[in-house]
Amino acid sequence: MVYVDTAAITHNVQHLRALAGTREFCAVVKADGYGHGAVAVAQAAQRGGATWLAVALVEEAVELRQAGVSGPILLLSEPPPGSEDLVVVHAIVPTVYSAGCIARLSAAATAIADPDRSPPCEVHLKVDTGMHRVGAQPAEILAMAASIVAQRSLSLGGVCTHLAMADVPDDTYTGGQLLILDQSVRALISAGIRPGIVHAANSAGALAHPSARLDMVRCGIAIYGQDPDAGLAAASYAVQLRPALEFISAVSHVKVVAAGERISYGLQHRFSEDSWVATIPVGYADGVPRRLSSVGGSVLIGGYRRPMVGRVTMDQLMVDCGPVGTDPPPVVAGQPVVLLGNQGSESVTAWEWANRLDTIAYEITCGISHRVPRVHREGRS
Numbered sequence: 001m002v003y004v005d006t007a008a009i010t011h012n013v014q015h016l017r018a019l020a021g022t023r024e025f026c027a028v029v030k031a032d033g034y035g036h037g038a039v040a041v042a043q044a045a046q047r048g049g050a051t052w053l054a055v056a057l058v059e060e061a062v063e064l065r066q067a068g069v070s071g072p073i074l075l076l077s078e079p080p081p082g083s084e085d086l087v088v089v090h091a092i093v094p095t096v097y098s099a100g101c102i103a104r105l106s107a108a109a110t111a112i113a114d115p116d117r118s119p120p121c122e123v124h125l126k127v128d129t130g131m132h133r134v135g136a137q138p139a140e141i142l143a144m145a146a147s148i149v150a151q152r153s154l155s156l157g158g159v160c161t162h163l164a165m166a167d168v169p170d171d172t173y174t175g176g177q178l179l180i181l182d183q184s185v186r187a188l189i190s191a192g193i194r195p196g197i198v199h200a201a202n203s204a205g206a207l208a209h210p211s212a213r214l215d216m217v218r219c220g221i222a223i224y225g226q227d228p229d230a231g232l233a234a235a236s237y238a239v240q241l242r243p244a245l246e247f248i249s250a251v252s253h254v255k256v257v258a259a260g261e262r263i264s265y266g267l268q269h270r271f272s273e274d275s276w277v278a279t280i281p282v283g284y285a286d287g288v289p290r291r292l293s294s295v296g297g298s299v300l301i302g303g304y305r306r307p308m309v310g311r312v313t314m315d316q317l318m319v320d321c322g323p324v325g326t327d328p329p330p331v332v333a334g335q336p337v338v339l340l341g342n343q344g345s346e347s348v349t350a351w352e353w354a355n356r357l358d359t360i361a362y363e364i365t366c367g368i369s370h371r372v373p374r375v376h377r378e379g380r381s
């Protein structure tokens with residue numbers, strides 16, 4: 001079970017908002033709210049003062065609208081051809097950076113003209129200032145902005161970019177990207193085009209680069225209570241985040257494995273003494289990476305860390321609960337198991353898994369599969 005503390009999301013947005021001052025605050029809820037459940041996160045973020053939401057896919061924006069979520073929703077990339085009608089009908093604000101997409105959106109917005117919305121479709125123009133993922137080249141921005149404002153069906157609501165090195169606070173690349181964005185914005189203003197909301201900062205940008213905050217910050221990972229990088233702690237910027245997600249299971253089986261026996265596929269782990277072993281009914285199909293047991297992964301049972309032993313299998317994993325000789329057994333079937341979260345004075349964080357696996361906390365929470373039910377609650381039990 002994944003328990004998501006929606007009060008923690010609200011708290012995190014409130015505290016990040018304080019950092020962002022009067023700027024717009026965009027809560028990034030793509031990838032099902034980084035695995036936390038997009039609708040519940042969006043609502044909790046709005047309670048904390050988020051004025052915008054952002055998603056990666058048109059389908060993600062439609063899911064929010066169908067759940068009754070109101071307010072501006074930014075689509076972080078261009079909508080794929082064929083999805084423009086959905087964008088207009090659901091009042092999604094797409095990011096654009098190609099003449100083809102601008103033309104398709106304009107045609108859809110003209111055809112679906114809504115008398116209540118004029119112009120019917122707001123877009124944000126993205127400048128590729130150095131991330132080289134998506135975005136128009138700086139030299140193209142003026143012509144593209146002019147082509148947007150020339151359409152009666154479109155309005156230019158913002159100009160934006162994405163930072164490649166924001167999680168390395170003293171790297172000069174961020175300053176260079178912000179300079180290119182600024183030059184693009186100035187070129188529009190000189191040509192009499194209003195750029196609308198100018199935005200660049202993700203969580204790391206919002207925390208570590210005050211000059212990147214501009215008119216709006218787009219925070220993802222930090223609203224979930226995770227630092228943007230192992231070396232970039234929100235606490236060093238006086239922002240106390242609360243992790244919102246706990247990944248909990250329960251012991252399904254307990255037995256003794258004799259000294260000299262080996263365990264799980266490939267028999268990679270040998271017991272040096274008769275040991276209590278607990279089986280937990282979660283595996284790599286649930287989002288516990290198969291490699292975690294071989295890089296020191298552990299769970300919490302009864303307030304103690306219990307190391308994973310043998311390979312994590314698709315649906316189950318095993319943990320060593322210590323040598324036999326203790327009676328009664330140190331764990332019993334049905335006992336709660338914390339995979340991610342706190343128990344007693346111990347805690348296992350997404351960053352702990354990420355550091356062991358040489359990845360980032362984002363990949364850990366996004367990787368908890370849909371097979372694991374999400375339970376949303378205000379606060380913790």
Ligand SMILES: Cc1ncc(COP(=O)(O)O)c(C=O)c1O
Nearest residue numbers: 028076162202203218219220221
């Ligand atoms: C364009 C864009 N903006 C903002 C974010 C939010 O980033 P973070 O989760 O690091 O705050 C992302 C996430 O990858 C993104 O792609």
